[in-house]
Amino acid sequence: MRSAYGSHVYRFLLTRQWLITMLIALLLIPATIRLGFWQLHRHEARVARNELIGKALTDPPVPYDSLSPAPGFAVPKDLTWRAVTATGQYDPAHEFVVRKRTDSSGDTIGYFVVTPLKLSDGKGTVLVNRGWVASGATATEYPPVPAAPAGEVTLTGRLRAEETYGASGIKDRAGLPDRQFNLINTDQQAKETGATLLGGYLELAATTPAPADQPQLIPEPNHSDIGPHMAYAIQWWLFTAMIPVGVWILARREAKDRARQAGEPETVTEPVPA
Structure with a gap:
């Protein structure tokens, strides 16, 4: 016959300590579910971004001023990285460098070299x-920069949205050395040069005719890596499943310990998992 104690062995679940434990478990379950979906949405956004970049890079190039037609034009996400062409002459007098940028390996900090190109069709720069x-x-010295090609050139590159603190997290500091900036920003450079600058900027990929020397070209963005977000989502959902199992294991162990201390048989009624 089952002992009277065995039928009531799980009454400890009504104690303050266990009620708090089960309340925490009940709160953690929806939290971990939401964290899993958060990582899933990040995975989906990464996949969509990769597809967008891949399409932008493989579409046939179009003239720059057909996509960025006016000063102050904000380059939308679906046009970012779009392959574009531009023909004109460089304006080396208003060239500048952008501080604290890494090379193609990502290991060495240096500068990006930005040079205005006056479009041959007269639509702007x-x-x-x-x-x-x-x-x-030194950090205050203007770095050695290969000269921009003279004469008319035709460029192929990638359309980029101008940099802002909100988009890049890079703060724009005043008092920097001459012709050194922290951001590639057309509004800022329009004030510096007085030129009519079209919105966004071009990230150079190729030049015709090819120059004898040039800065290290920036590689295409990685659009194949999907990141670890799906794995993280699965981990969070596994944690969700483990929470009630963990509570059940703890309750089972507590019941056995109480039965042993009371001199009762260790076979006790199974609790219903939380």
Whole structure:
């Protein structure tokens, strides 16, 4: 016959300690479910971004001023990384460098070299990120930069939205050395140069005719890596399943300990999992 104690062995679940434990478990379950969906949405956003970049890079190039037609034009996400062409002459007098940027390996900090290109059709000027160069001897010294090609050139590159603190997290600081900036920003450079700058900028991929020397070109963005977000989502959902199982195991162990201390048989009524 089952002992009277055995039928009531799980009454400890009504104690303050266990009620708090089960309340925490009940709160954790929806939290971990939501965290799983958060990671799932990040995975979906990453996949969508990769598809968008891949399409933008493989579509046939179009003239820059057909996509960024006016000063102040904000480049939308679906046009970012779009392959574009531009023909004109560089304006080396208003060239500048952008501080604290890494080379193609991501290991060495230097500068991006940005040179305005006056379009041959007279529709305006576009900022061209010609690539990366190493730092000079000191942080205040303008770095050695390969000269921009003289004469008319035709460029192929990737359309980029201008940089802002909100989009990049990079703060724009005042008091920097001459022709050094923290951001590639057309509004800022329009004030500096007085030129009519079209919105966004071009990230250089190729030049015709090819120059004898040039900064290190910036590689295409990685659009194949989907990141660990799906794995994280699955982990959170596994945690969700483990919470009631963990509570059940703890309750089972507590019941056995209480039965042993009371001198009762260790076979006790199974609790219903939380």
